[in-house]
Structure formats: structure tokens, C-alpha cells
Amino acid sequence: MFALPLMILGGALLPIQTTFNSRLRESVGSPFLSSLVSFIGGTLFLLFLSTVVEGHFWFSPEDVSGQPFWIWTGGLLGVIGLTTNIFIFPKLGGVQSVILPITGQILMGLIIDQFGLFHAPQTSLTPFRSIGAALVLTGVFAAVLLGRRAKAPDSGTQQQGATSPGSQLGWQALAIFSGFLMAMQSPINASLGTLIGSGLKAALVSFTVGTLVLLFIALALRLKFRVRVPGGKTANPLWMWVGGPLGAIFVTFNALFVPILGAGSTIMAALTGMVTASLIVDKFGIFEAPRRPVTVLQAAGIAVMLAGVALIRLT
Template identity: 60%
Template sequence: MAGLFFGIFIGLLLPIQTCLNSRLRQSVGSPYLSSLGSFFGGTLFLAALALVVEGTVFFSWDDVAQQPLWIWLGGLFGVIGLTTNILIFPKLGGVQTTVLPICGQILMGLLIDHFALFEAHRAALTPLRVIGAVLVLAGVVGAVTLGGQRISRQSSKTREARSNTGALRQVSANSSPQAEPSLWGWRALALGTGFLMASQSAINGHLGVLIGSPTQAALVSFTVGTTVLFLLALVLRLKFRVRVPDGQKKNPWWMWFGGFLGAIYVFGNAFLVPLLGTGLTVVAALVGMISGSLLVDKLGLLQAPKRQVGLAQVLSLVLMLGGVALIRLV
């Protein structure tokens, strides 16, 4: 039972991590620099963990010398996923930022299992797994549609209030389709992020088998991600400057701990899978992620904007969770 609660706990960390990284972006001024700070912090934590668990951060090159190049892509996919979450979080809120990547993860996971991609064990599609996928999609559509309606109503009220002060013309210019992509474009991007996250898990899992250590595999992934982001910052000539956003007196200390939470999540999965099995670990983490995203939206945690969360939206998430259970546990 303790392992199950720990699984829920590590899932709860992911929406909070997105909040921290989004706040860090406000201070450093770039999603790439925010991701770099997060990945660097996670790398330091995993390096320390590898020293404690394995006694070293290094592994034998002979174990991976003859392997395909895609075993190193886990860190790159993680960079894309984390940076995308930072970009879409202000647009969609905590619930949709969590739900849509989960949907992509489930769909890509089915493809990986069915076709044994990335050297994964093959698990053919069954009628129950297909039903589970349909339930996931139905729950996602419900949660996204209801959430989108609330965002639209809030935007309409904002435009109406501003028009009463004589600013309607300026607001209309700033909110035109040419100036702002549609919400469905952001949702599609979030869904694609889930595809990459599922691929990252499969790649890192295979790398862990090759080198004999999930902790070192996670460290490799974070190190690759940190390197990619550092090179990208050099190419774009980004300068790491920390400023205090307008309207705030100082930067919160907690904005630096996004990478730490992400590293705990990676370690937690590696620790729990042998104890609970992959299916129960994933379901427990999803319960935590969904619960965390609801809390973030409802309470406006860690300076996140508050959004309404209705009963119908909660029921949609429960429906999605039932589908996840069918896919993972049957």
C-alpha cells in the first residue's frame, strides 16, 4: 500500500513541476533557458543519486558501442516535451496540459507495444485494450471541450470588461487569429508531446537494460537534454539573466526546483516498477497527475492562474482513468 501511495505522490509532482518551470520562464525570459535550468538541476540530482546507488556515474561503453543511435534520443525527446509543456501551460491550464500528453502517451504506447518499437516487448492489441483507448479518447474530448468552453467564456468576459473602458479596439487586434494560434493548435502540440514522452520512456527503459542501471540511464537522458539545451542557447545567443517580473517584489525560491521534481519522478518509476509492476505504477502516477492538475487549476497553486473545474470535467477524467486501467492492467 505504501508503494501505491508513493506512485500517486510522484505523479502529483509533474503538474507542480510544470508550474515551477513556467514561473522560472517568467524570470529568465525564455522557455529554452527555463528548460535548461530544469534539466541542469535534474542532472545534478541524478548524478548524486547514481553515486549513492551505483557508486559511480559512469558505465561501460562496451555495453552500448554496437547499439543503434536512437538509444541516445531519450534526452532530446525530454527536452522537446518539457519545453512544450512550458509553452502550452499558460494557454491551456494545468488539466489540459496534463491530459493531452497522457492521451498521446497512451496511443503511442499502444503502437510501441503492438509493433515492439525500440526493442520493447510485444503486446498485441486486444479488444479490451482498444476499448480502453476509446474510453481515454472520450474522456480527453470531454475534459478538453469543457475546459475550452470555460477558457472561452473567461476570455469573452475579459474582452467585454476591457471594451467598457474603451480598449476594445486594442484587444481585438491582439486577439485576432493572425496574432494568436487557435487553442486546438496548442492541443495538437500537447498531444504530439505525449507521443515523444512515450517514446522517451521506451528508449530509456531499453538503455537501462543495456547498461544495467535505470538510474544511470535516467542520468544519461538528462545529460543529453542539458547538452542539447546548452548548445541551443549558444546558437540562439541567449543570455541567462534572472529578473523580477513586473508587479512582483522578488523571485520565489521554489522556481528552481522543477528539475529536482522531474528527477524524483524518473527515479520513482524506476524504483516502483519492480515492486508494483509497470501497469499499477503507471495508473498510480496518472491518478497523481490528474489530481495534481485539478488542484493547480482550482486553487491557482504556485502563482498559476485559477480556472474553474466542474463536475462534468472531473467525470471525464474518471472516464479516461478507466480507459487507462483497461489498457495497462488487462
């Protein structure tokens, strides 16, 4: 009963995490170091939570004996998806960097449901589910793309740093593919959680793998960790360090609710929360984010997304 609203709430945590990590990036000077700090914070948070809630953070090797290797790859897929978004943003601009990965997540979520991939519950693609998915995509389109055009009608020129339309096809395909990877992370972590009997521990494994991957990247690039106060700022806020726990809660919710809702519904509920919270952050300028007006068209887009998620869940 509460799984769907909780998953929407979990998705709403991601834009706040992004705001925290973006502020942290200004202070440490590298997106990889910012992500590494976030993953370390999430790992420590899950380590503490697993110990408090379940008495310990380990599990029996017998629980995963003979299982396919992919059950360990949730954290790796998350890091690859995150890193890919870093690289596609200057090539495609902000709008496509949001829309295309979300499209990939929705499509892959429906594929996972249709064929029961990664041990996810199998749910056939019915006409109503197709309509629901189309509504979610329409809502995202209205809330992100049309909303921004409504706020900036004269922005017909190409975004600075973006590639020309003729050379964007490869980057656009990569953006959709990054959405595929992010969608696959949810049922993989859920499958691991089912095997070891704990969504918390599955999230801990995912964050630990992600931390190790990012640590390897930081060492390979010889990045130096230095914290400084960015220009125009007077101090570094404490909240910039706590993006990791927010991401950890989101990953835990995914591991817990995919077996209940299915991959497609879980992903679309999370996306609805994510877009809604993004607009709230824009409207009120929370946590030093730049304030941007929210249009009626964007609010209507959120309503359409909610209708799509409800239609998918109820059919």
C-alpha cells in the same frame, strides 16, 4: 503491485514542475533558459542520487557496445517535445496544446506495446485495451476541454494569438507528433536502463543529453542569463529553482516501470496523474498559480481516466 500508483504519482509531479518552471521563466525571461536551469538541476540531482544509492554514477561501455544509436536519444526527444509545445501554444491555444500531445502519447504508447518497439514488452491491442484507451481520452477531453467550456461558456471567440481554423491543420499534426516523441522517450530510457542495469543512470544520461542540447540552443540564440523579480512580485521564491528534480523523478519512474507495466500503461498512468494534479493546482492556486474552480465534470473526467487505466492494466 506499487508500480501503477507510483507512476500516477510520478505523472502528478509534472504539473508542479511546470508551475515551478513557469515562475522561473518570468524571472529569467526565456523558456529555453528556464528549461536549461531545470535540466541542469535534474542532472545534478540524479548525479547525487546515483552516487548515494549505487555508489557511483558511471557504467561499463561494454554494457552498451553494439547497441543502436537510438538508446541515447531519450533526452533529445524530451527537449524537442518541450520546445515544440512552446511554439504550438500561441498557434493553437491552451486546450489543443494539452489535448493533442496527450492524444499523440496515447496512440504512440499503444503502437509501442503492439509491436514491442524500442525493446519494450510486447502487448497486443485487445478490445478491452482499446476501450481503456478510449476511456482515458474521453476523461482527458472532459477534464480539460469540456471543463474549461463549462467554466467559460461565453468563450466561443478564438483565443488571442491562435491561428484561424483553416490554417491550424499543420500545427495540430505537429502537436500530435510532439506527443509521439514524448511517448518514445519512455521506452528508450527504459531500454537504456535495462542495458546498464540502472533506471537512475539511464535518467541521468537522458538529462545530461537534454542539458547539452539546451545549452547549445542557448548559445546559438546568444541568450543572456539574468535573474530579476517580475513586475507585481516582491521576491523570487526558492522553489522556482527545483523543477528539475521533479522532472528527474518522473523520468526515472518511466525508466523503471516501462519494463513492468508496458509503455501504454505507463504513459496513461502518468497522464492520469498529470491531469489530476493540474486540477488540484488550479483549485487551490498552489505555488502562485492562478486559482480556477474545478467542476463536477472535470472530477468525473478523472474518474473515467482512472477506469480506463485500470481496464488496460487488468486485461
